[in-house]
Amino acid sequence: MEEAPADDGVRAGQGIALARTRSGQVAGYVSSDILTFKGIPYADTTAGEHRFMPPRPAPAWEGVRSCRHYGPVAPQDKGTGRFNDEEAFIFQWNDSVESEDCLRLNIWTPGTEGNARRAVMVWLHGGGYAAGSSHDLPAFDGENLARQGDVVVVSLNHRLNLLGFLDLSAHGDRYAASGNVGMLDIVAALEWIRDNIAAFGGDPARVMIFGQSGGGAKVSTLMGMPAAQGLFHRAGVMSGSFTRPATRESSRRLTDLFLAELGLDGTQVERLHTLPYLTLRQAAAAVTARENAPFPGFVDVRAVGGRLDFGPVVDGEILPAAPFGSTAPAMSRDVPMIIGSTLNEFVSGINQPDAQAMDEAELQRRAEAFVPGRGGEIVAAVRARTPDASPFDLWSRIATSPVRQSAIDQAAAKASAGGAPAYLYWFTWQTPVLDGRPAAFHCLDIPFVFANTARCASMTGGGASARRLSDRISAAFVAFAKTGNPRHADLPSWPPFNPTEMPSMVFDDQPGVANGPDRDELARVV
Structure with missing residues (x-):
């Protein structure tokens, strides 16, 4: 702990x-x-x-x-x-x-x-x-x-x-x-x-x-x-x-x-x-x-x-x-490999106090610039899974979807090679710091792996929720270092990646495996 x-x-x-x-x-x-x-x-x-x-x-x-x-x-x-x-x-x-x-x-x-x-x-x-x-x-x-x-x-x-x-x-x-x-x-x-x-x-x-x-x-x-x-x-x-x-x-x-x-x-x-x-x-x-x-x-x-x-x-x-x-x-x-990404990566509210003020028109404009001719389609695809998300949160997921896709592609390449497996994760836990604007930003998973959420309270908030998740994530990486498998008693079963089901361990307050949770939206965005 x-x-x-x-x-x-x-x-x-x-x-x-x-x-x-x-x-x-x-x-x-x-x-x-x-x-x-x-x-x-x-x-x-x-x-x-x-x-x-x-x-x-x-x-x-x-x-x-x-x-x-x-x-x-x-x-x-x-x-x-x-x-x-x-x-x-x-x-x-x-x-x-x-x-x-x-x-x-x-x-x-x-x-x-x-x-x-x-x-x-x-x-x-x-x-x-x-x-x-x-x-x-x-x-x-x-x-x-x-x-x-x-x-x-x-x-x-x-x-x-x-x-x-x-x-x-x-x-x-x-x-x-x-x-x-x-x-x-x-x-x-x-x-x-x-x-x-x-x-x-x-x-x-x-x-x-x-x-x-x-x-x-x-x-x-x-x-x-x-x-x-x-x-x-x-x-x-x-x-x-x-x-x-x-x-x-x-x-x-x-x-x-x-x-x-x-x-x-x-x-x-x-x-x-x-x-x-x-x-x-x-x-x-x-x-x-x-x-x-x-x-x-x-x-x-x-x-x-x-x-x-x-x-x-x-x-x-x-x-x-x-x-x-x-x-x-x-x-x-x-x-064997562990491969993953965070939900919001390079598009978060850090240095942007008014990030959540983005309106629907601005979301549509940015989505259209991101994938010309298909802006409305990709907004609808991303919104379908999380209909209550704000325009800025939807934009963050659209703009960072290539990072998530690259992790999936690397896991698929590893799986296709045979031999040792790959284990895919998606870190979606949101920091409470700065009113939650940084979300699951690029680098946020590092203190969880290193059991340093208290030491890095300016990143994680340093609270009980972060410590509980850190215990599970760091133990998974330690188990993987020791055995080549991230399995441990305090984490749901984490199957190796396969391109058919596309299982991802989703690291949030209640970690669990989801099969291709963003498959449909990635197919339209990336």
Whole structure:
């Protein structure tokens, strides 16, 4: 049950919370009964001559390294959300020092005994491939999940944006991997976990990778990477099924435009190793702003695949093909998946105090713009299931239906591949915060999975309803990490997905399975 830990305080000092890695000994701290280690290097710095290069092993150190505070995060543009009071209130972002020496990971464990062999839950943060970190949201703190589930929780930082995904492969063999080094960082972290996690009480043969939004996209990408095969055994994609990797053609076009923006040609690529990151970032921002049409007032995920931006590249080797299309990657056939989305995703009342003032005429206008020639039809289809919903709530469901459809499509692709199953969920619980305007917004399911609804009260309200649902959701993810099946005693039976019945676990005050609850409306909207 999600609750505050016993008030035993924090203990840190000589001889407390020690573990030995292959690079050397680390010291963490104890918070009540959970041992925490932060900022452990899993690979070496990526600065200077090592920019755009695959990760290298972390250098060894002598003595005991203090690992009690989060390490540096990848250089990035954090966007404008922090300037919006409501948004900043809800998310409570944790900012940190940025550095190209950012390949660090964090561990929460109930104990370091080597024979414990606890399941390992590896969190990949969101922010697309451009921003974010292992700890930029309080929701990512792994202490409660480790305690409640008796599991080892790991989170990590990796290279982002142009530092992680600038495809320089046309400019020499040295840069053959440059378009995917951000993903190779994650592979290096998984290799580190394989080699070291037993010293933290974890089982390297029971590793679950899971992530939300961009983190979910990273999970999907890892499913199709030969270098990652065998390094994880379960996978969870939360609101991240809609992202697709870039083609070699589009990634090289972006690189050409980027170099031109800097005033460089192909003979001057070496200068990219010494130019300040801010200079590079500004050039990249100028190119993407010029090449990509702005979103029409909300994130329309239908347009995401056609945008020119930095992300994994289908290069035929590191990433042989786009991992999910009509079927799932054969190399991950035996990896079961949890796949889901939230009801309102990117269209909520956050930063919009007058959202619910939308009238019927505005709803019809937006629906017509969303699907020209069929606006009235899709409004009627969505209203049929929830006739009492407000115009804004109907618009939210219409605009975010492609996110839900992408989760269904990914589950269907996994099911069609045979092998291990996929379990589909739909998070529909509505937060009471800010008069309920944020609804079931993008990211709201994260604190429920991490048993952090009280810690993240500005997202969840912190009340009893949120805690009860969190107990059920976090227990499902823990069961899945341990066994590959989310079944547990306090949750109705959750069958694997099949494309005929399309069963979804609906997470609300009273969780339950519904077969294709939105099948009819999706058939008209998407």
